[in-house]
Amino acid sequence: GDSVTQMEGPVTLSEEAFLTINCTYTATGYPSLFWYVQYPGEGLQLLLKATKADDKGSNKGFEATYRKETTSFHLEKGSVQVSDSAVYFCALKLTGNQFYFGTGTSLTVIP
Amino acid sequence: GAGVSQSPSNKVTEKGKDVELRCDPISGHTALYWYRQSLGQGLEFLIYFQGNSAPDKSGLPSDRFSAERTGGSVSTLTIQRTQQEDSAVYLCASSFYGNTEAFFGQGTRLTVV
Numbered sequence: 001g002d003s004v005t006q007m008e009g010p011v012t013l014s015e016e017a018f019l020t021i022n023c024t025y026t027a028t029g030y031p032s033l034f035w036y037v038q039y040p041g042e043g044l045q046l047l048l049k050a051t052k053a054d055d056k057g058s059n060k061g062f063e064a065t066y067r068k069e070t071t072s073f074h075l076e077k078g079s080v081q082v083s084d085s086a087v088y089f090c091a092l093k094l095t096g097n098q099f100y101f102g103t104g105t106s107l108t109v110i111p
Numbered sequence: 112g113a114g115v116s117q118s119p120s121n122k123v124t125e126k127g128k129d130v131e132l133r134c135d136p137i138s139g140h141t142a143l144y145w146y147r148q149s150l151g152q153g154l155e156f157l158i159y160f161q162g163n164s165a166p167d168k169s170g171l172p173s174d175r176f177s178a179e180r181t182g183g184s185v186s187t188l189t190i191q192r193t194q195q196e197d198s199a200v201y202l203c204a205s206s207f208y209g210n211t212e213a214f215f216g217q218g219t220r221l222t223v224v
Contacts, residue, residue, distance in 0.1 A: 031210065032210035032211070032212075034212060036215075042217075043202070043215045043216060043217045043218055044154075044202065044204075044215040045215070046212045046213075046214075049212055051210060089153070089154065093210045093211075093213075094210065095208070095209050095210055096161065097159070097167075098144060098156050098159040098167060098170075099144065099156075099204075099213055100156075101146075101153055101154040101156075102153065103152075103153035104152075104153045104154075
């Protein structure tokens with residue numbers, strides 16, 4: 001079935017470090033892919049998305065590229081800040097279906 | 112409204128009581144989703160409504176859980192005879208039809224004592 005496998009955390013980085021959170025997916029069709037972020041005490045917010053192969057989603061310095069050949073959508077940021085501390089969820093969606101979420105990766109950035 | 116609205120934001124109930132959680136989606140969104148997030152856990156799918164189609168109930172954990180969506184807008188998630196393991200944050204989201212992003216409400220934190 002359709003699913004998302006996400007890098008387990010927690011991840012702790014120093015400020016200005018490079019971030020990668022791995023995400024791979026299994027889907028029967030051609031999904032759209034998303035990264036959602038949940039800041040402490042808040043709800044889920046869309047961080048970025050990509051709707052077809054080779055698309056790159058980007059927002060707030062974060063990027064992810066839809067790689068059909070490796071069924072991946074890894075999240076990257078070149079220089080993290082303390083304010084990026086949050087839980088990050090990878091997700092996929094096929095038309096007419098629910099969203100499938102990964103288990104979430106907790107990121108803590110220390111000054 | 113401007114976003115997905117859920118009420119109440121917090122609910123404490125006694126074991127065995129019934130509870131109703133409400134979700135008011137973004138106007139014009141045809142799809143509505145309910146998820147559950149237990150402490151430190153990921154998102155567990157519960158139910159998905161799309162327009163006038165039969166809902167996908169495959170995620171409901173037991174027959175104590177039910178949901179309806181009236182007039183293609185507001186949805187109510189009902190949990191009967193609540194148990195302590197039902198304690199979680201219940202999240203509602205809505206979207207347009209297709210592979211578009213979902214917008215989430217702030218959730219209802221349910222505590223069963």
